Amino acid sequence: MDDPHIPAQSQDSMPAHEHKMDPAPDYEPRHPGSGKLKGKVALVTGGDSGIGRAVSVLFAREGAKVAIAYLEESKDAEETKRLVEAEGGECLLIEGDLGGKAHCEQTVKQVVDTFGQLDVLINNGAQQWIDEDFAELDEEKIERMIASNIKAYMFTTQAALPHLKEGAAIVNTSSVNAFAGMGSLITYSMTRGASLALTRSLASNLADRGIRVNAVAPGPIWTPFIPGTMPAEKVEDFGSGTPMGRAGQPWEVATAFLFLASSDGNYYTGQTLHPNGGMVVGA
Template sequence: MSDDVLQPPQDQDSQPGHELEMTPQPDCQPRHPGSDRLAGKVALISGGDSGIGRAVALAFAREGAKIALLYLDEHDDARETERLVMAEGRECLVMPGDVGDEAICIDAVAQVIGNFGALDILVNNAAEQHEVEDLSDLTAGQLEKTFRTNVFGYIYLAKAALPHLPKGGSIINTTSITAYQGHRTLIDYSATKGAIVALTRSLSQSLLDRGIRVNAVAPGPIWTPLIPASFSPDHVASHGASVPMGRAGQPNEVAPAYVFLASDDASYISGQVIHPNGGAIIGS
């Protein structure tokens, strides 16, 4: 493996991390011209300020969608994503708030309806992860917080969005390769990502009669702010080395999977998971 596919050692002291502090900057720009596959649609993206969320927001905007971003407190990153969405000629609504609070999720959906008059696509993407070297180090507080962000928040947003999603609407959940392979030091995070796979499959069946599709994307190692905010500098430097392609993926290599699942191209697909993970073979 050549050094030019790895990133320099670095870390950040708070989650979910800040994209503006990363070296090199993740590549979130869409790589191809749009074709209006989401023209006239309104999308709400949690964790939309940076990383995969930013890349999805820009890809959706290029395909014609209006964008609403729900993020925790990374205001500089959110403003930059807003600027980039508007540069695509699309409207963008930015909303700070913790998805682990159901009242905030209800209010966020209300703001989307108040600003845009509709909601067609929900992308549940916000997440946090914390390493523990041994199960005995996993505190009740961390366990509850990780599940509240990574699972409860997905349910809260889906529940709030459901009365507004039309026939043909789409919910896309971000799970992870760790749902299938596990992770030695991300015990609670991996458990939440497994729960998201089960949630996706259950919701897809529950909402079938309403014509709403529910799918998920399970990224492998992607270069996002969550990485330097989660791991030691040495770990960060080798992030992505374990997959067959030998490198971390960029957010704009993941975003097309969300565009596909949100569009009519995926009209016969529900309850499924797409795996942009650098070549790892994953069982279903």
């Protein structure tokens, strides 16, 4: 399902819910696993749906045990857990707001207490809203987005670092908007720029410990962000303006995370991969 028609639709929630989307996002891995993450434990924030679901399922196919942190979308999270287990993997669900340091610390503790280790951290959970008028940006929404998209990445990484050994990998989700900007997503673009800067700076800081830090900057991908953010009429045929003429699917982004999390990406740190349908941006 690489090029489905996307009809007009919207949801009055952020994060929105994958099980309400039409068509359903395509998370399914395309290739048999080869053990690239065998014996590894991965924590995927925002792993209940969208890109996070696709990453979780792909990681399980490649042999990882997966912990999924999510805000409150329990129905989507339970379905992702089922999909991970269908791949033969073990899955731990952890609900709560990672915008606070205490919950980040408790989340990492649960992962280590359950699986005994932590090898891969995927900082992916985030929120997004349309900024209709920059002069009238809502302070509460700005604070919520900063907590979700910046603080959570920093606090979860802080909590994880004592458990990450040489050879561990951290992959942060950024966005094409961190490079190209988006007039209707000013606050979101700002936070994704922050995750990019965090990636590059932390990569330099942790290089002597043998911990790699990279980023993935997706373009327009069919995830719950879209009906949860955009007016229904703008959702129709979302992504058709890219050079490839369509939105990307979550499975097409998950492969970038796998490359950076596995030994395939051993000589990559401080770098960004761009699954964006052909949009040319500064690297």
